[in-house]
Amino acid sequence: MKRLMAALIVTACGTATAQAPLPMLRTAGTQWQSVDGKQVVLRGTNLGNWLINEFWMMELDKTGPVDDQCKLEATLDERFGYAERERLMRVFRDNWITTRDWDLMRQHGLNAVRLPFIHTVIEDEKQPRTLRADAWRYLDDAIDQAERRGMYVILDLHGAAGSQGIEHHSGCANRNQYWTVPENQARTEWLWQQIARRYKDRGAVAGYSVLNEPWGTDPDTMAANVRKLYAAIRAVDTNHVIILPGHSKNGIDAYGKPRDHGMTNVAFEMHPYPGHFGWGKPGLRVHRDWLTCAPGPGDTVCKWDERLHRLDTAFFIGEMQPWAMMGLELGGQVARASFDTYAKYGWAATAWSWKVVTQQGGQGDGKWGFVTNAPSAKVPALDFTKAPKADIEALFRSFGTQSYELHQPLLRWLTTAKPLRIQDIHDQH
Numbered sequence: 001m002k003r004l005m006a007a008l009i010v011t012a013c014g015t016a017t018a019q020a021p022l023p024m025l026r027t028a029g030t031q032w033q034s035v036d037g038k039q040v041v042l043r044g045t046n047l048g049n050w051l052i053n054e055f056w057m058m059e060l061d062k063t064g065p066v067d068d069q070c071k072l073e074a075t076l077d078e079r080f081g082y083a084e085r086e087r088l089m090r091v092f093r094d095n096w097i098t099t100r101d102w103d104l105m106r107q108h109g110l111n112a113v114r115l116p117f118i119h120t121v122i123e124d125e126k127q128p129r130t131l132r133a134d135a136w137r138y139l140d141d142a143i144d145q146a147e148r149r150g151m152y153v154i155l156d157l158h159g160a161a162g163s164q165g166i167e168h169h170s171g172c173a174n175r176n177q178y179w180t181v182p183e184n185q186a187r188t189e190w191l192w193q194q195i196a197r198r199y200k201d202r203g204a205v206a207g208y209s210v211l212n213e214p215w216g217t218d219p220d221t222m223a224a225n226v227r228k229l230y231a232a233i234r235a236v237d238t239n240h241v242i243i244l245p246g247h248s249k250n251g252i253d254a255y256g257k258p259r260d261h262g263m264t265n266v267a268f269e270m271h272p273y274p275g276h277f278g279w280g281k282p283g284l285r286v287h288r289d290w291l292t293c294a295p296g297p298g299d300t301v302c303k304w305d306e307r308l309h310r311l312d313t314a315f316f317i318g319e320m321q322p323w324a325m326m327g328l329e330l331g332g333q334v335a336r337a338s339f340d341t342y343a344k345y346g347w348a349a350t351a352w353s354w355k356v357v358t359q360q361g362g363q364g365d366g367k368w369g370f371v372t373n374a375p376s377a378k379v380p381a382l383d384f385t386k387a388p389k390a391d392i393e394a395l396f397r398s399f400g401t402q403s404y405e406l407h408q409p410l411l412r413w414l415t416t417a418k419p420l421r422i423q424d425i426h427d428q429h
Contacts, residue, residue, distance in 0.1 A: 019147070019148065019150060021147065021203050021204065022147055022150065022152060022203045022204045023035050023036070023203050024203040024239055024240075025040060025152065025203075025206050025207070025241060026241060026265050027241050027265055027266060027267050027313070027314035028314075029312050029313075029314070030308050030309055030312065030313065030314050030315070030345075030346055031314060031346050032241075032267070032314055032346065032348055039346060041111075041343045041346070041348075042111060042112040042152060042206060042348035042349070042350075043109075043110060043111060043112060043339045043342075043343065043348075043349055043350075044105075044110040044111060044112030044113050044114065044151070044152075044349070044350040044351070045105060045108075045110055045112075045113055045114070045350055045351050045352075045353065045354040045370060046113070046114045046115075046116060046156075046318075046319060046350050046351065046352045046353045046354060047097055047113055047114070047115050047116065047142070047353070047354055047355075048116055048352060048353035048354065048355075048356075049096060049353070049355070049356075050093060050096045050097050050115075050116075050138075051093065051115065051116060051117035051118060051121050051138055051158075052069055052116050052117055052118040052121075052158045052159045052169070052171055053068065053069040053072060054168065054169050055067045055068065055168070057353065057355070057356045057357070057368070057369075058357055058379055059357065059358040059359050059379055059381075060379070060381075060382060060384075061168075063381045063382060063383050064382075064383030064384055064385050064386070065385060066383075066384040066385060067168060067173070068168040068169075068171065068172060068173045069118060069159070069171045069172070070171055070172035070173075070175070072384060073085055073089075075384050075385055076088060076089075076384070076392075079385075079389075080389055084389070088389075088392060088393060088396060091393055091396045091397060092396040092399070093138060094400070095396055095397055095398070095399040095400030095401075096355070096399045096400070097142075097354075097355075098400050099145070100404075101354065101355065101371075102145045102146070102148075102149060103149070104370075104371065104404075104406075105149070105151065105354065105370075106149040106150070106151065107411070107415075108370060108410075108411055108414050108415065109414045109415045110151065110414075111150060111151050111152060112151060112152045112153070112154065112206060112348065112350055113142070113146055113151060113152075113153055113154070113350065113354075114153075114154045114156050114209065114318055114319075114350040115139070115142050115153055115154065115155055115156055116156045116158035116212065117138070117139070117155070117156065117157065117158060117159070118158060118159035118171045119157065119159060119160055119161050119187070119188070119191055120132075120159075121135075121138060121139070122135045122136070122139070122191060122194065122195070123135075123161070123187065123191055128161070128183070128187055129187055129190050131194060135194075136198060139155065139195075143199070143202060143204050143205060146204060147204035151204075152204055152205070152206035153204060153205055153206060154205075154206050154207050154208075154209055154243070154316070154318075154348075154350065155195060155199075155205060155207075155208050155209065156209040156212055156318065157188070157191070157192070157209065157210060157211055157212065158170070158171075158212040159171030159172075159212075160178050160184065160188045160191075160211060160214075161178065161183075161184040161187040161188055161191075162175065162176075162177035162178040162179075162180075162181050162184030163175040163176055163177060163178055163216070164176070164178040164179070164211050164212070164213070164214040164215075164216050165213055165214060165215045165216040166216060167213065167215075169212070169213075170212070170213075170216075176216035178214070178216060179216050179217040179221065179225075185225060185228070188211075188229065189228065189229060189232040190232075192208065192210060192229055192232055192233050193232050193233065193235065193236050195208065196208065196233045196236045196237035196240070197236045197237070199237075199240070200236060200237035200238075200239055200240065201239065205240060206240075206241060206348075207240055207241030207242065207243050207267065207316070208233060208240055208241070208242050208243060209243040209245070209269060209316070209318060210226060210229045210230070210233070210242065210243065210244070210245065211225075211226065211229070211245050212245065212318075213245065213248070213271070214226075214245055214247075215247060215248045215249075218249075219247040219249055219250050219253065219254035220254050222245070222247055222254065223244075223254035223255045226244055226245065226255075227261060227263070229242075230242050230244075230263055230266070240265070241265055241266065241267055241314075242263070242265065242266050242267075243266070243267050243268075243269045243316050243318070244258070244263075244266055244267070244268050244269065245269050246268060246269060246270040246271075251270060252268045252270070252307070252311070255268070255311075256311075257310075257311050257312065257313070258311065258313055259312065266313060266314070267313065267314040267315060267316045267348070268308070268311075268313055268314070268315055268316065269315075269316045269317075269318045270304075270315075270316075270317065270318070271317070271318055271319035271320065271352075272290065272299070272317060272320055273319070273320060273321055274286040274287050274289075274290045274322070275287065275321070275322075275324075275325075275326075276321060276324075282324060282325040282326045283326060283427070284326070284330060284334065284422075284425060284427040287322060287334050287337075287338065287422060288422050288423070288425075291337065291338065291341045291422045292422060292423060301341060301342075301345060304345075305345050314346070314347075314348075315345070315346075315347040315348070316347065316348045316349075316350075317342055317347055317348065317349040317350070318350060319350070319351070319352040320338065320349060320350075320351050320352065321351060321352055321368055322334045322335045322337075322338040322351070323335040323366050323407065323410055324365075324366045324367060324368045325365050325366055326365065326366055327365050327366065328363060328365070328366055328407060328408070328409045328410070329409045330425070330427055331365075331366040331407070331409065331410065332407065332408075332409030332410040332411075332412060332413040332414075333409070333413055333420060333425045334422065334425065335351070335410055335413065335414065336413035336414055336416070336419075336420045337420045337421060337422040337424075337425060338422075339414070340419040340420055340421070341421075341422065351370075352368065353368060353369055353370075354369060354370050354371065355369045355370070355371050355372070356368045356369035356372055357369075357372055357373040357379050357399070357402070358372065358373065358378075358379060359378055359379050359380070359381055360375065360378060361373040361374050361375040361376070361377055361378050361379070361405065362374065362375045362405055363405055363406075363407050366407060366410075367407075369407075370406070370407055370410060370411075371404045371405070371406055371407070372404070372405055372407075373402050373403065373404065373405065374402070374403035374404060374405040375405070376403055377398070377402035377403045379395070380395060382395055
């Protein structure tokens, strides 16, 4: 039964109490573990649209020709100049995620965040293989904020130099020059070495997700390139889990058994989206089939568990969406059952995404975010090619103070003590 959700206004909260540094994590066989050998269950969220823009997450992908980060930066450069573009991007990033978001993430019972970023957050775009003056501003702060709340961070290179696919979420739609320009791959090896050198002893960093959805090439080429990234990181950091991305065509098959290629302390990453992207439609049935291993040719958690045990490798579900468009109560239950099922198998999992805002606001049947803007805090339909600079800056600043509406059943189910099985959920819609 659908429930009418009242807007919950969440104001900025005080800084979380400092705690002891988090212990380093590792993988052993199919398990994520702490250094003392105890199994660790990571369940969390993605901080999408923060350090690499995805315009659908602000419902601004159809309000004008600007629909990816490269177009935004080019437009702001042309209209206002590079220095002013940089200032406006800082305004956006200083407001999209703030202290209240970190506090709310912890209140949801989450202990991990996947942090997607574009390479130019760290690398000076005008001087390749040179660190920006403020290279570590946002990654350092995210790791500090997370650790204060007992949360781990998985660093996710979502947009590599040249873009590793045609998708808008690689930073530049339809570019896909990572694979055809060797210098872009060399820059990415350099980038990961800078990151690894800075965080090699930082326990709050759970791992390095080396390339998000690198589907602009064939699986074998992808796997060979990821092995090179692994070697570059291991040259400076022997401590952290290195996360190997799967392919849209054949998943992780191109890698073989990582240990046979000299790779240890690794995990595979995939993004299962039952109900979306051609995998059925949002609802209980598609999730139940996936989570309870329904017979037939469809993908199931049992098939993945068998595959991972054959390869003796841990698993990271870097993205999933088990509640959107299913009604709030059902969505909250399916999300909890999904997290619990993955925990049973020992898989780490982070949902996409923490925050999604729209022009109308409100959760409706369940947006893609744990939180969204309240109906009283609508997002204006702004066209970046025409809007006055003052309006652009006002929009960016508003993201830090706009009233939030929480997905209340999601919050309640994620923080309920008793686990929930998908078999015990009944769709009453």
